[in-house]
Amino acid sequence: MVITKEQVLQALSHVEEPDLKKDLVTLNMIQDIHIDGNRLSFSVILTTPACPLKGLIENACRNAIGHFISKDIEVSVNMTSRVTTQKNTGVPGVKNIIAVASGKGGVGKSTVAANLALGLAKAGASVGLIDADIYGPSVPIMFGLEGERPKATQENGKTRIEPIEKYGIKLLSIGFFTDPNQPVPWRGPMVSTAVKQLFNDADWGELDYLVVDLPPGTGDVHITVTQTFPVTGAVIVTTPQNVALADAKKGIGMFMMNAINVPILGVVENMAYFTPAELPGNKYHIFGRDGGKKLAEQLDVPFLGEIPLVASISESGDAGMPVVLQENNAMTTAFMDMARLVAQQVSIYNARGVTDKNVVNN
Amino acid sequence: MVITKEQVLQALSHVEEPDLKKDLVTLNMIQDIHIDGNRLSFSVILTTPACPLKGLIENACRNAIGHFISKDIEVSVNMTSRVTTQKNTGVPGVKNIIAVASGKGGVGKSTVAANLALGLAKAGASVGLIDADIYGPSVPIMFGLEGERPKATQENGKTRIEPIEKYGIKLLSIGFFTDPNQPVPWRGPMVSTAVKQLFNDADWGELDYLVVDLPPGTGDVHITVTQTFPVTGAVIVTTPQNVALADAKKGIGMFMMNAINVPILGVVENMAYFTPAELPGNKYHIFGRDGGKKLAEQLDVPFLGEIPLVASISESGDAGMPVVLQENNAMTTAFMDMARLVAQQVSIYNARGVTDKNVVNN
Numbered sequence: 001m002v003i004t005k006e007q008v009l010q011a012l013s014h015v016e017e018p019d020l021k022k023d024l025v026t027l028n029m030i031q032d033i034h035i036d037g038n039r040l041s042f043s044v045i046l047t048t049p050a051c052p053l054k055g056l057i058e059n060a061c062r063n064a065i066g067h068f069i070s071k072d073i074e075v076s077v078n079m080t081s082r083v084t085t086q087k088n089t090g091v092p093g094v095k096n097i098i099a100v101a102s103g104k105g106g107v108g109k110s111t112v113a114a115n116l117a118l119g120l121a122k123a124g125a126s127v128g129l130i131d132a133d134i135y136g137p138s139v140p141i142m143f144g145l146e147g148e149r150p151k152a153t154q155e156n157g158k159t160r161i162e163p164i165e166k167y168g169i170k171l172l173s174i175g176f177f178t179d180p181n182q183p184v185p186w187r188g189p190m191v192s193t194a195v196k197q198l199f200n201d202a203d204w205g206e207l208d209y210l211v212v213d214l215p216p217g218t219g220d221v222h223i224t225v226t227q228t229f230p231v232t233g234a235v236i237v238t239t240p241q242n243v244a245l246a247d248a249k250k251g252i253g254m255f256m257m258n259a260i261n262v263p264i265l266g267v268v269e270n271m272a273y274f275t276p277a278e279l280p281g282n283k284y285h286i287f288g289r290d291g292g293k294k295l296a297e298q299l300d301v302p303f304l305g306e307i308p309l310v311a312s313i314s315e316s317g318d319a320g321m322p323v324v325l326q327e328n329n330a331m332t333t334a335f336m337d338m339a340r341l342v343a344q345q346v347s348i349y350n351a352r353g354v355t356d357k358n359v360v361n362n
Numbered sequence: 363m364v365i366t367k368e369q370v371l372q373a374l375s376h377v378e379e380p381d382l383k384k385d386l387v388t389l390n391m392i393q394d395i396h397i398d399g400n401r402l403s404f405s406v407i408l409t410t411p412a413c414p415l416k417g418l419i420e421n422a423c424r425n426a427i428g429h430f431i432s433k434d435i436e437v438s439v440n441m442t443s444r445v446t447t448q449k450n451t452g453v454p455g456v457k458n459i460i461a462v463a464s465g466k467g468g469v470g471k472s473t474v475a476a477n478l479a480l481g482l483a484k485a486g487a488s489v490g491l492i493d494a495d496i497y498g499p500s501v502p503i504m505f506g507l508e509g510e511r512p513k514a515t516q517e518n519g520k521t522r523i524e525p526i527e528k529y530g531i532k533l534l535s536i537g538f539f540t541d542p543n544q545p546v547p548w549r550g551p552m553v554s555t556a557v558k559q560l561f562n563d564a565d566w567g568e569l570d571y572l573v574v575d576l577p578p579g580t581g582d583v584h585i586t587v588t589q590t591f592p593v594t595g596a597v598i599v600t601t602p603q604n605v606a607l608a609d610a611k612k613g614i615g616m617f618m619m620n621a622i623n624v625p626i627l628g629v630v631e632n633m634a635y636f637t638p639a640e641l642p643g644n645k646y647h648i649f650g651r652d653g654g655k656k657l658a659e660q661l662d663v664p665f666l667g668e669i670p671l672v673a674s675i676s677e678s679g680d681a682g683m684p685v686v687l688q689e690n691n692a693m694t695t696a697f698m699d700m701a702r703l704v705a706q707q708v709s710i711y712n713a714r715g716v717t718d719k720n721v722v723n724n
């Protein structure tokens with residue numbers, strides 16, 4: 001039996017990318033077709049290595065070849081990815097900027113940002129993380145980097161900062177430049193300048209995702225970041241209480257304002273409930289129930305999952321090794337699922353604003 | 363037996379105020395001495411109605427009369443108070459400004475501020491509460507005052523704002539002036555102006571304590587409040603984790619800076635542990651153990667107690683009636699104890715900087 005490239009493309013044009021609502025061929029996602037007798041191999045270029053539909057799409061491809069060409073073909077599918085981008089992020093080499101925000105303090109923004117960045121990296125993406133919380137930077141402690149100072153070099157009279165690499169991602173925190181024992185009683189304009197430098201003066205290299213951990217509120221840092229850099233989307237973290245939801249709504253409202261206009265990638269409900277080891281069947285909703293899920297429904301944005309109150313999350317943050325790095329931990333699964341959902345939303349937003357050609361090479 | 367005023371004063375001059383380290387007579391705390399045969403009555407003017415040593419001092423007075431004059435005297439002691447002040451707070455009629463702060467977000471500043479204000483009022487003080495968190499005001503929800511708008515009148519071309527009264531205290535929140543569904547994307551200078559108005563343009567009347575709920579961080583609001591108004595002291599709230607302690611240290615560092623110089627009244631450890639109803643003997647230290655206590659020791663400031671993680675605290679905040687208002691709740695006791703310790707510290711600081719004459723009349 002002789003099969004042709006055209007037949008393969010024809011068959012695969014019946015496979016729809018469920019999120020992007022177009023077929024794989026139209027989306028330019030099929031490449032490297034090799035035919036050798038009845039052996040066929042090709043690559044599927046997903047829009048993110050963290051694609052939650054990877055297995056589904058691979059199966060659909062195999063089925064399409066079997067159904068439209070022949071069941072006797074030995075198919076080898078190479079699932080790979082090339083992260084999409086939509087607009088110039090303003091930071092050279094950076095494809096997508098993901099802001100993690102909440103309005104409310106202490107709901108777990110930094111925890112989500114760190115585990116999201118590491119989760120995306122674990123899935124195979126190249127990732128950076130900016131800790132833009134001037135007054136309460138968390139990255140130095142959460143990554144065991146207290147006292148570290150990034151290298152800074154002069155290049156044509158301009159300062160270049162080298163992000164610190166840890167656990168496979170690139171990091172910068174305002175905390176690397178300030179004395180951890182000293183307060184930073186800065187007014188807004190100084191804060192804005194410092195935050196811009198983290199983006200502009202650093203050698204980020206090529207990044208699929210640059211995750212930004214924002215401080216609580218909707219103040220100077222938020223305005224500066226969203227107005228200076230085209231943020232791809234925002235992940236909103238909330239805990240289930242009314243007081244937190246009220247602030248989360250305001251945070252979302254800020255991103256939706258005309259002057260800012262940053263898509264909401266979804267809502268994460270953190271500290272959803274506590275389960276004591278001795279009572280594995282019990283869920284104690286200390287901070288209320290389903291607040292984040294309801295908020296997501298109400299505002300018609302994706303719900304990115306719930307994370308329970310677990311001592312290991314707090315401990316691992318304090319110990320300098322975020323929980324998603326652990327193997328065989330239920331929290332690792334929860335954060336990996338969340339990371340995949342976020343990457344999926346980024347791909348969907350990128351696809352809305354782009355034609356096939358905008359799929360950028362790595 | 364005939365006793366004289368002089369004998370009574372002589373006897374009571376042996377009673378030391380344990381905090382202020384001087385005797386009651388020198389401190390001008392004994393007044394209204396009435397002698398009628400062997401019946402003696404007098405008033406002890408404490409420095410705060412929330413004095414945790416009230417019972418102790420009353421006993422010491424009775425013992426002194428018995429010991430130095432006669433056991434046969436029928437003594438009636440009227441324990442009352444006149445809250446002290448030290449410096450002009452910059453807000454007419456307000457004796458003491460107590461800032462509640464943390465550095466870190468979401469550790470329970472607003473919860474502590476609300477329950478502290480109500481606890482002081484429950485003890486008999488006249489109290490005001492300013493919610494200075496522009497981006498995430500909590501007072502409207504915590505006091506069931508969403509949608510309320512304080513009355514504003516014009517007086518000689520100046521705007522006068524009338525604080526809202528609820529549960530016996532006077533309240534103002536920036537949240538009363540903004541749309542709860544809209545974000546407040548204000549930069550620092552606007553925020554500073556708005557906060558100053560809450561102090562200056564409001565009719566606070568006579569207040570023993572004006573509690574200020576500060577936003578997280580050490581930013582514009584903190585600088586404005588501490589530099590514009592002579593804050594009596596700061597209560598630092600923290601949870602037990604390292605990331606929270608690091609920020610709490612910075613918060614404390616800010617108050618201790620020369621340019622700011624606000625005394626630290628003490629540290630409250632919030633969300634210290636969780637105890638499920640089914641396992642009343644178990645304490646789950648979800649966020650770590652004793653962090654706040656250790657911080658207080660390390661920085662040599664008073665430890666104001668630990669508050670466990672309890673659903674009723676979160677629920678009562680969401681329901682518009684802070685938990686200290688409930689009777690027969692273990693959390694009521696915890697917050698009342700905390701309020702007494704705070705009032706005690708204020709009295710101690712006031713006594714250090716003042717002579718007896720500075721005891722101001724109500």
Ligand SMILES: Nc1ncnc2c1ncn2[C@@H]1O[C@H](COP(=O)(O)OP(=O)(O)OP(=O)(O)O)[C@@H](O)[C@H]1O
Nearest residue numbers: 105106107108109110111308309310314317467603
């Ligand atoms: N699901 C969880 N279970 C247990 N602890 C958690 C959980 N999520 C976050 N924490 C802990 O709660 C604290 C607050 O979380 P985090 O610092 O991530 O919040 P944040 O929103 O970034 O706070 P801030 O507003 O101060 O920036 C941290 O000590 C963190 O380790």
Ligand SMILES: Nc1ncnc2c1ncn2[C@@H]1O[C@H](COP(=O)(O)OP(=O)(O)OP(=O)(O)O)[C@@H](O)[C@H]1O
Nearest residue numbers: 105241467468469470471472473670671672676679
């Ligand atoms: N001890 C506790 N047990 C249970 N819930 C608590 C406790 N303390 C605070 N909470 C709840 O946790 C949430 C955060 O508390 P709160 O709003 O007082 O913190 P905050 O430090 O003022 O936050 P922000 O930094 O956003 O101003 C609230 O929903 C509150 O009701």
Ligand SMILES: [Mg+2]
Nearest residue numbers: 109110133138
């Ligand atoms: Mg944070």
Ligand SMILES: [Mg+2]
Nearest residue numbers: 471472495500
């Ligand atoms: Mg608050």
